[in-house]
Amino acid sequence: MNSQIQHLYDIARKTDRRIIGLMSGTSLDGLDVALCRISGSGPATAVTLERFSTVSFDEEFKAEIRTIFAKPTIDFEQLCLLNPYIGRLHGQLILNCLHNWGVAPDEVDIVASHGQTVYHAPKSQHRRDKFPNATLQIGDGDHIAAVTGILTFSDFRQKHVAHGGEGAPLAVYGDYFMFSQLGENRILLNMGGIANFTYLPADGDANRVFTTDTGPGNTLLDAYARKFLNKPYDEDGQLAAQGQVNADLLLALKKNPFFDAPFPKTTGPEVFNVPYVEEAQVRSQTLDLPATDLMATLVQFSADTITQAIERVLLNSSSEKKEVAFRIYMSGGGAHNPQLTQRLYKALPDCQFDRTDSLGIDGDAKEAVLFAVLANESLAGGSTSFGDRQGVPTVSMGKVSFPK
Numbered sequence: 001m002n003s004q005i006q007h008l009y010d011i012a013r014k015t016d017r018r019i020i021g022l023m024s025g026t027s028l029d030g031l032d033v034a035l036c037r038i039s040g041s042g043p044a045t046a047v048t049l050e051r052f053s054t055v056s057f058d059e060e061f062k063a064e065i066r067t068i069f070a071k072p073t074i075d076f077e078q079l080c081l082l083n084p085y086i087g088r089l090h091g092q093l094i095l096n097c098l099h100n101w102g103v104a105p106d107e108v109d110i111v112a113s114h115g116q117t118v119y120h121a122p123k124s125q126h127r128r129d130k131f132p133n134a135t136l137q138i139g140d141g142d143h144i145a146a147v148t149g150i151l152t153f154s155d156f157r158q159k160h161v162a163h164g165g166e167g168a169p170l171a172v173y174g175d176y177f178m179f180s181q182l183g184e185n186r187i188l189l190n191m192g193g194i195a196n197f198t199y200l201p202a203d204g205d206a207n208r209v210f211t212t213d214t215g216p217g218n219t220l221l222d223a224y225a226r227k228f229l230n231k232p233y234d235e236d237g238q239l240a241a242q243g244q245v246n247a248d249l250l251l252a253l254k255k256n257p258f259f260d261a262p263f264p265k266t267t268g269p270e271v272f273n274v275p276y277v278e279e280a281q282v283r284s285q286t287l288d289l290p291a292t293d294l295m296a297t298l299v300q301f302s303a304d305t306i307t308q309a310i311e312r313v314l315l316n317s318s319s320e321k322k323e324v325a326f327r328i329y330m331s332g333g334g335a336h337n338p339q340l341t342q343r344l345y346k347a348l349p350d351c352q353f354d355r356t357d358s359l360g361i362d363g364d365a366k367e368a369v370l371f372a373v374l375a376n377e378s379l380a381g382g383s384t385s386f387g388d389r390q391g392v393p394t395v396s397m398g399k400v401s402f403p404k
């Protein structure tokens with residue numbers, strides 16, 4: 001037997017594993033690196049987040065990704081070059097983090113890498129009948145394994161697509177395994193570039209849990225912060241705080257079939273981008289809106305679409321379950337924006353708000369931890385059924401890269 005297969009087998013048989021989860025999301029702010037110790041599997045999964053860092057990307061690297069990011073037409077050579085480049089970079093950033101943490105690479109069992117999404121195209125978006133749902137992440141796992149010498153799992157989303165899902169959101173698996181709690185209706189709300197939430201019903205029924213994207217989180221805010229402030233984001237919503245919401249533009253922004261589509265569903269910056277806002281401004285005759293009002297309207301747009309999606313869950317829960325309070329646990333960068341969170345508190349007065357930090361997982365690390373949990377599940381779990389339904393296939397995800 002190849003000794004690397006034996007090594008994989010030995011890791012799978014351990015009672016607990018040290019797994020580094022990696023996430024680089026739609027905000028392109030940096031690489032989230034989460035060193036986790038994980039035992040158990042399925043709903044018995046127990047995670048200790050031992051170390052966490054977000055390693056910021058420099059402007060030159062962000063500009064390289066932006067040449068192909070979420071664009072239907074790109075320079076194919078750039079895509080080809082970035083695939084190994086990002087893999088090697090992520091590998092090097094892992095080594096840097098391990099060095100800073102005083103952890104040797106051979107003390108880590110597995111790297112679980114999301115990669116960089118460069119294009120996301122569910123059927124509802126591409127509308128080309130003969131093609132399936134599609135999504136593309138780059139930063140190949142072989143390069144991460146070669147640079148770090150650590151067995152690497154990567155490219156988690158293709159298996160989900162192969163079984164009829166849209167390739168996202170995958171949070172449903174990790175959230176159910178880590179955060180489901182009998183007796184409490186939980187909403188795990190992650191506000192990254194795109195916002196999504198997981199519904200965890202109080203009865204713990206795996207057949208009813210789901211995660212859905214709700215629309216933009218920070219992606220539009222960041223695009224306009226770059227334009228108006230020449231900064232990566234509007235810190236604490238300071239610019240938005242100075243403006244008034246424009247009702248006509250808000251209405252125009254909300255006119256998109258995505259918002260009425262059934263759960264679960266996904267979207268991305270391929271749809272919600274600057275041209276989308278400009279087109280809504282033309283329709284609502286608000287092209288001359290001051291920067292402050294535009295920012296305030298964009299925050300309201302994110303807040304309203306998140307609220308309306310969550311309200312749908314509250315309405316659909318039976319009267320019996322409504323007696324159990326809904327608690328919303330926030331995570332992701334948007335949870336640091338008071339302009340966004342205050343609007344949510346106001347719009348959902350019957351819900352109690354908290355952060356995933358109170359459940360033991362730093363909200364900024366949650367998505368990186370998810371990939372560590374998915375790799376753990378592929379190694380040691382795989383027996384939890386999510387039923388036979390759209391968007392939540394019962395599958396083990398991730399491809400294996402041996403270091404040699």
Ligand SMILES: Nc1ncnc2c1ncn2[C@@H]1O[C@H](COP(=O)(O)OP(=O)(O)OP(=O)(O)O)[C@@H](O)[C@H]1O
Nearest residue numbers: 025026027192193194218233235236332333336337
């Ligand atoms: N203090 C703050 N004030 C306002 N916004 C903030 C603050 N801190 C973080 N953010 C927002 O959070 C973003 C980063 O969020 P996060 O890292 O969760 O996104 P991501 O993981 O790239 O996205 P996704 O979940 O869509 O993949 C920043 O780009 C910024 O918009």
Ligand SMILES: CC(=O)N[C@H]1[C@@H]2OC[C@@H](O2)[C@@H](O)[C@@H]1O[C@H](C)C(=O)O
Nearest residue numbers: 117120168169170171192194213367
């Ligand atoms: C295709 C893709 O990369 N989607 C991301 C993105 O970022 C947030 C939202 O859009 C979510 O659908 C997903 O990531 C999280 C980790 C998920 O799959 O649950």
